[in-house]
Amino acid sequence: MSAPIVVIEHLDPQDLVPSGIDTIVNDVIQFAPDREVSVVGITASDIPVGVWRRVSVGDRAIQFLPVARFDRRARRKLVPHSIRFIAGLFSHRVAIRSALLGAEVHTHRLETGQAAWLFGFGAPVQFIHNAAASLTGDNSDSVWRFAGPLYHALERAAVRGVRALVVFNRREAERLTVLAPGRCVSARTWYDPAVFRPMGATQSIEKNGIVWVGRLEEQKNPLLAIDVAAALRDRGFDAHLSMIGDGSLRPNVERAIERQGLSDRVSLVGALSREGVANELQQSALLLMTSHYEGSPTALIEALACGTKVVATTASDQDDLLTDSSRGATAPADVDALASAVTEHYRTEIAPDLAISSRAAPIAVPRLLNQIDAIVR
Structure with a gap:
């Protein structure tokens, strides 16, 4: 039987946006019906923080533990979201550990993965969505552009300590495979064919703009x-x-x-x-x-x-x-x-x-999870 998955990421599974990390998490929930998925995340609503609750994501029910309260869409932020989220992970570490028995921990930011390891949640499956040179470069909108050496130090620690690396950048995956042979998956994103498909033949709207x-x-x-x-x-x-x-x-x-x-x-x-x-x-x-x-x-x-x-x-x-x-x-x-x-x-x-067609989510998501399983088992 496949291991349950606990996603640790500063997102709200009830308020996902159509973007990179949110789409990955949403589709792991939707297109891996044989997996039990839980999310440790954030909320901007008035629901209690630090309490596990049952919520719906699409047509699936999952366990959700919000550990911090903030609006991640806020344009002005005195304290970076990652720091607020990591502080919440530490505060509610006991509640988090209660869901980790036999589970794979999935993290989508290096700082989150390292915090998960430091707080005793186990070695994570670390997802990497962009090349290090891009995140720390002049054109980055990440705070890492101001702390490149720290990011590279975190990357070195991740390479040593994760169960697997899942890298959504082919060239970056080639680089990290050399550093973590046998533990790196070169991944590609996918699309939901029930949502993203050509207009039906009965629709006569001319494509324009x-x-x-x-x-x-x-x-x-x-x-x-x-x-x-x-x-x-x-x-x-x-x-x-x-x-x-x-x-x-x-x-x-x-x-x-x-x-x-x-x-x-x-x-x-x-x-x-x-x-x-x-x-x-x-x-x-x-x-x-x-x-x-x-x-x-x-x-x-x-x-x-x-x-x-x-x-x-x-x-x-x-x-x-x-x-x-x-x-x-x-x-x-x-x-x-x-x-x-x-x-x-x-x-x-x-x-x-x-x-x-091989990039359709019902094919691509189970394939990726099987690639991860082949490494962590």
């Missing part, structure tokens, strides 16, 4: 998307840009839209549910990705699953999905290069792509 999906943070480089929209207008190319997501750079993006006179050509949609994101992708002629860096990009695979072409910066396509020009193209993080790629691939047909 450009969509951008991501947090309005430095990593995703939303200001470059605004510059591309301006370049397309200057070329006489008529396409509306819808930007899905929210974040601390929203005021900067709003000012850039106003400064470049793009209020009639760019819409800030805000954060949407996964179903809302899928609806936008299904109706759009093209997804534009402008990221400074990515791990294994979820938005890209979800767009392809919806039959929507993608134009992305080279750094956005870490899975090399766009080497096949029938899916779209990559370009340097350059306004003119991206604008040219958009005009070339906009509203061109994308053929049914059987190659991405």
Whole structure:
């Protein structure tokens, strides 16, 4: 029988957002029906902290222990969320240990994994979503850009002490496999085929417009998307840009839209549910990705699953999905290069792509958990 999973991460399973870590946790719950999953996380509501409770995530019931209370969407934060969460882990360590017998502990940030080990929760299965060089670089929106040496020290400790490393970045996985031979899984993200799929044959809506999906943070480089929209207008190319997501750079993006006179050509949609994101992708002629860096990009695979072409910066396509020009193209993080790629691939047909069917969540999630089991057993 497969071991139960305890996810330790500062998220709320009843308020998941369509983004990297939240999507991974949601889909481990939804697409591993043979696994009992519990979550140690946070809440922004008035439910009691430090008390296990039964909650629903989709159509599954799980055990949930909130250990800290804060709104992770808050733009101003005096104390980093990771520190507040780790303090909660320490305060409620006895309650956490009560759920750990025979379980795999899954952590998604290095600092959380090391705290789990220090507090006696056992060696975790450590998920890594981005390359160390990206997280600590100038274009990172993580606090680690100010503490690169500490991050690398944590990484060295993780390599020594984890049960397994699950790395959602192919090149980073190659590096870490050398440091942790036999304990590293090179993972790729997936899509939910019940949500992300082409429009039905009975729908006659013409795919139109450009969509951008991501947090309005430095990593995703939303200001470059605004510059591309301006370049397309200057070329006489008529396409509306819808930007899905929210974040601390929203005021900067709003000012850039106003400064470049793009209020009639760019819409800030805000954060949407996964179903809302899928609806936008299904109706759009093209997804534009402008990221400074990515791990294994979820938005890209979800767009392809919806039959929507993608134009992305080279750094956005870490899975090399766009080497096949029938899916779209990559370009340097350059306004003119991206604008040219958009005009070339906009509203061109994308053929049914059987190659991405292996990335459907009902296949990909159990496969990943089996790869982890092969290491930790």
